[in-house]
Amino acid sequence: MLTQTINTQAINTQVRGKIAPAHPVTDQFGAITGHVGLVATEFSYRKDEEIYGEDEPAEYVYQVITGAVRSYKLLSDGRRQIGAFHLPGDVFGLESGATHRLAAEAIIDTTVRLVKRASLEKAAGVDVQVARKLWAMTASELRHAEDHMLLLGRKTAMERVATFLLEMDRRLAVAGMMALPMCRRDIGDYLGLTLETVSRALSQLHTEGILGFSGARQIVLRNRQRLHNLDP
Amino acid sequence: MLTQTINTQAINTQVRGKIAPAHPVTDQFGAITGHVGLVATEFSYRKDEEIYGEDEPAEYVYQVITGAVRSYKLLSDGRRQIGAFHLPGDVFGLESGATHRLAAEAIIDTTVRLVKRASLEKAAGVDVQVARKLWAMTASELRHAEDHMLLLGRKTAMERVATFLLEMDRRLAVAGMMALPMCRRDIGDYLGLTLETVSRALSQLHTEGILGFSGARQIVLRNRQRLHNLDP
DNA sequence: CGCGTTATTGAAGGTCATCAAGCCGAGTGG
DNA sequence: CCACTCGGCTTGATGACCTTCAATAACGCG
Structure with a gap:
């Protein structure tokens, strides 16, 4: 349970999107958290620790600060397809629907920023620019997935x-x-x-x-x- | 050039999202065109006709009325990966960025509804529900792509x-x-x-x-x- | 430095691609 | 009406590419 984990391990640093982004120009998260003034929390995972599971409710959206994350799907017999690696600066775990479509694990010791999905949704309802940004981030993931389908298929x-x-x-x-x-x-x-x-x-x-x-x-x-x- | 083709072949029927959707409950397009009152045009393509090319400017968003469409990418030597088939009721060609990431062709004789991307963007700027819907449609494509990566890879x-x-x-x-x-x-x-x-x-x-x-x-x-x- | 994990390399085999031939069905014209 | 044609589909034979299984080597963390 993520909430549990947060209670026991969270660094309890509340930030307001002012942490130096890994990709200053392209930062997809700071642009939002900074603009709307959302509360972001830092959190750390150890190597191979699960961040969320497939089909779990998508309560948070994450940004890698340091470390690396893999997003993947499993078949029942254990075959695994990693859909993406998330590196410092990358946002992951953003969903339009209710649940995570892929599981996520820390590849190495990793620190993330996270914000509640509900607060992002709320911000998107107020500020059209935020809504546009969320769409653009999902579209960016889609572009990567389309390129990757070509790789995997051909x-x-x-x-x-x-x-x-x-x-x-x-x-x-x-x-x-x-x-x-x-x-x-x-x-x-x-x-x-x-x-x-x-x-x-x-x-x-x-x-x-x-x-x-x-x-x-x-x-x-x-x-x-x-x-x-x-x-x- | 699409504009050209439209001038020569368009049925010139302007509709206001009132055409019977193929998937009445889930219709992703009527919900928007009906709600905001966008102008939609019908258009037809013959079997194997290109609808748009890879990296072409994304000027329109499409919905299949009858027929079927394939979206695909090509490698330089002709190897092809079809990313999705679009069937009656499906929306395709929706982009958050400026260009189409995949090409699209009619598989058989096909009729589509289309709306200008710019008018959708404008509607999304006014109505948060429209913005939410555009995001949800892209997220739905992403979900399919993620499932398909698992298929192709494993x-x-x-x-x-x-x-x-x-x-x-x-x-x-x-x-x-x-x-x-x-x-x-x-x-x-x-x-x-x-x-x-x-x-x-x-x-x-x-x-x-x-x-x-x-x-x-x-x-x-x-x-x-x-x-x-x-x-x- | 030593041990467990991770990576490399080798050998053998299987799955799927390639090349090739024939078949089927729909449309056409004699 | 049926032979003809042509594109699409099926089926067969062969082999390449990648996987699997196995053993050794290298790395890195204590």
Whole structure:
């Protein structure tokens, strides 16, 4: 139960949308919380801790401050499809309907800001700009899902891994290096592959000099052009 | 250019959201056009005609009156992923951003209602209920996309076909029979399979007595329970 | 430094794609 | 009326790509 967890672990810091956003220009949450003056709370989850489950009531909307989150669906036999990774600055858990369509877990120790969904709904009823922003955020998720359907339905294993690397490079590269928060299995479940296939593709890219490793999760792209060529 | 086409082919019927909706209760479009009094126009496309292209400016929002539409993305080498089929009553082409993220084509001869996107945006600025409805429609598309990512990433060929049949059964079965508007290649491109694999799966289901054919596209489900069992 | 977790690599096999041939049904014209 | 045609569908044979199973290696956290 989330409420319970909050009571026991919440940092109890009430903020008014003034915390430095991870993506100052594009910040999708601060724009709202700042504008309408909503009360946001910070909260932390440990590695692999569940944030909410599939089909749970959607009581809160979240923004990653630090860490990383995976959103996923499961089949009854345990097969998993990760629909999205949420990195610092990203909003997740926003629903138009009553429940979360995917479950969410912290990939590593993670701190989030959260606001009550009801207060956002209320703000949207007063301020059309807020309503517009909520729509735009859902539309942005839809765009990602549509791109990902193309990847899952029609790209080869190598193409999927190339697309993944370029996405992560864009979203979390610092000084030309990316520190992946997720394991090979997470990557596989995101790309519709097994972890072994992901590992083989990365090894091949390494052999070809397209990327370099410093530890399995620290990757440097040495030739973005050739990676783009692998991504049709 | 859509405007051009409209001038030459439009039926020039201006309606005020009073056309009998295909899904009376759930009608997502009439609720808006009726409520705000937007002007809707009817328009027809012939089989395989393009309605709009990928990355084209999103000037109109559409609702299928009769016929069927496929929304899809292409890779540079022609591989295609169909993201959704739009059947009578369905709204499609709704965008929060400036452009269409997928192309749309008529699968068979199709008539649509359309309203200018700008007028919807304007209505949303005045009436919060309209803004809420636009958001809900995009969220509904997102839900479908998330379910479809699970299918594309993690289900077997037979499971995909079973899911497809149950979806189509729900959406277009009349008197226990469904008349599929799309060919095997469309189904394959929707499910991330080849048309041959789709055909083989359907043949197997036929052999097992789970479905019956009257022509390749007229299908009767004879045992929904066993089909559900194939869909984890 | 040591141990458990995570990643890599290898070998074998299965599922689905590809290539190919034939069939079916609807529309057409002799 | 029926042969013809053409697009769509089915079915078969083969093989590629990716998964599965297995063993070793590397990492990282205490």
